[in-house]
Amino acid sequence: NPTPSPSQDEQSQIISRFQQYLQINTTQPSPDYQTSTQFILSQADSLSLESRVIEFVKGKPVILLKWPGSDPSLPSVLLNSHTDVVSFEHSKWIHPPLGGYVDQRGDIFGRGSQDMKCVGMQYLEAIRRLKDSGFRPKRSLYLSFVPDEEIGGNDGAKKLAYSDVFKDMNVEIVLDEGLPSLNENYRLFYAEKAPWWLVIKSKGAPGHGAKLYDNSAMENLFKSIESIRRFRASQFDLLKSGLKSEGEVISVNMAFLKAGTPSPTPSEAEAGFDIRVPPTADIESLEKRIAEEWAPASRNMTFEFKQKVIPHDDLGRPLVTATDSSNSWWILMEEAIKKANGKIEKPEIFSGATDARYFRQLGLPAIGFSPMANTPYLLHDHNEVHL
Numbered sequence: 001n002p003t004p005s006p007s008q009d010e011q012s013q014i015i016s017r018f019q020q021y022l023q024i025n026t027t028q029p030s031p032d033y034q035t036s037t038q039f040i041l042s043q044a045d046s047l048s049l050e051s052r053v054i055e056f057v058k059g060k061p062v063i064l065l066k067w068p069g070s071d072p073s074l075p076s077v078l079l080n081s082h083t084d085v086v087s088f089e090h091s092k093w094i095h096p097p098l099g100g101y102v103d104q105r106g107d108i109f110g111r112g113s114q115d116m117k118c119v120g121m122q123y124l125e126a127i128r129r130l131k132d133s134g135f136r137p138k139r140s141l142y143l144s145f146v147p148d149e150e151i152g153g154n155d156g157a158k159k160l161a162y163s164d165v166f167k168d169m170n171v172e173i174v175l176d177e178g179l180p181s182l183n184e185n186y187r188l189f190y191a192e193k194a195p196w197w198l199v200i201k202s203k204g205a206p207g208h209g210a211k212l213y214d215n216s217a218m219e220n221l222f223k224s225i226e227s228i229r230r231f232r233a234s235q236f237d238l239l240k241s242g243l244k245s246e247g248e249v250i251s252v253n254m255a256f257l258k259a260g261t262p263s264p265t266p267s268e269a270e271a272g273f274d275i276r277v278p279p280t281a282d283i284e285s286l287e288k289r290i291a292e293e294w295a296p297a298s299r300n301m302t303f304e305f306k307q308k309v310i311p312h313d314d315l316g317r318p319l320v321t322a323t324d325s326s327n328s329w330w331i332l333m334e335e336a337i338k339k340a341n342g343k344i345e346k347p348e349i350f351s352g353a354t355d356a357r358y359f360r361q362l363g364l365p366a367i368g369f370s371p372m373a374n375t376p377y378l379l380h381d382h383n384e385v386h387l
């Protein structure tokens with residue numbers, strides 16, 4: 001049964017709790033997990049949820065909350081959110097990134113306001129309303145607040161997913177983050193692209209900056225950059241023409257460039273790229289392209305991956321959650337959004353990486369959903385706002 005809309009007073013309390021969470025500095029690379037843990041635990045207490053804190057890795061708390069179901073024999077539901085946020089350039093924000101400032105329009109400013117402290121708080125607020133209405137779930141509901149998603153999740157969601165604790169939880173479906181939409185439709189994600197963080201390096205003899213010669217480190221690197229940029233443009237064209245969606249193209253962005261001495265010309269140069277690979281992409285041909293065109297040994301080049309996630313399961317099948325009637329959770333999710341008068345886009349592949357991949361790796365269905373319609377995409381941007 002629908003619960004009544006929150007009163008003015010309740011609304012301002014909801015916003016104030018969200019502000020408190022935004023004000024905790026969980027910015028990578030040195031997030032204050034102690035304070036965020038205390039905050040989440042205090043929320044859990046106020047909701048009479050069971051809680052435990054597990055440090056699979058010291059200083060990296062996974063907070064697990066539980067609302068026990070009336071039938072413990074049934075598989076459970078997990079709502080996952082990460083507690084860390086990416087860094088910011090303070091001076092580029094119109095309101096302080098750790099302020100949780102609410103402007104006259106009601107926009108809430110803060111790093112993490114979209115990615116994804118809003119979602120963690122929405123889980124908690126939804127539970128608050130359900131509890132107030134007297135609802136009790138049949139299945140147990142778990143909430144995990146995990147560290148380090150923004151740096152790969154190895155010490156957070158990955159550890160949880162592969163733990164005995166997780167086995168005992170008997171989870172059947174996971175919800176994790178999604179993306180906002182500019183229109184009135186909510187977006188649902190059934191898969192995600194895999195991050196490949198590539199560094200290519202070139203070497204060459206240094207020399208006099210006034211001389212034209214082949215095989216310098218800078219020239220070798222630039223040939224690669226040109227080739228990578230042509231590939232980027234071809235993928236971008238597919239997107240612009242509408243032949244492929246954002247989740248279906250391989251994206252490449254140059255992330256850094258480390259090269260150069262005024263004189264002599266440098267003997268080493270390197271560049272880093274953030275590549276995102278859809279689960280349906282031809283991985284072998286991309287690997288070949290990197291080895292043969294982007295960092296060929298014939299041009300004195302080497303490469304390494306700082307991160308290389310293969311978006312496949314152990315049997316080599318694309319890591320995707322079913323969106324048809326074979327997955328009753330997907331159908332249920334769509335129905336729940338419609339019941340709340342929400343409209344839905346067709347299912348999409350998330351363009352970035354989320355912790356959902358660790359749960360999909362286990363064979364579990366996972367749905368990405370950050371309920372933000374009519375909202376610009378400001379994840380990782382200056383002036384991240386929640387409307």
Ligand SMILES: [Zn+2]
Pocket residue numbers: 082115116149177
């Ligand atoms: Zn996120």
Ligand SMILES: [Zn+2]
Pocket residue numbers: 086115150379380
């Ligand atoms: Zn993020």
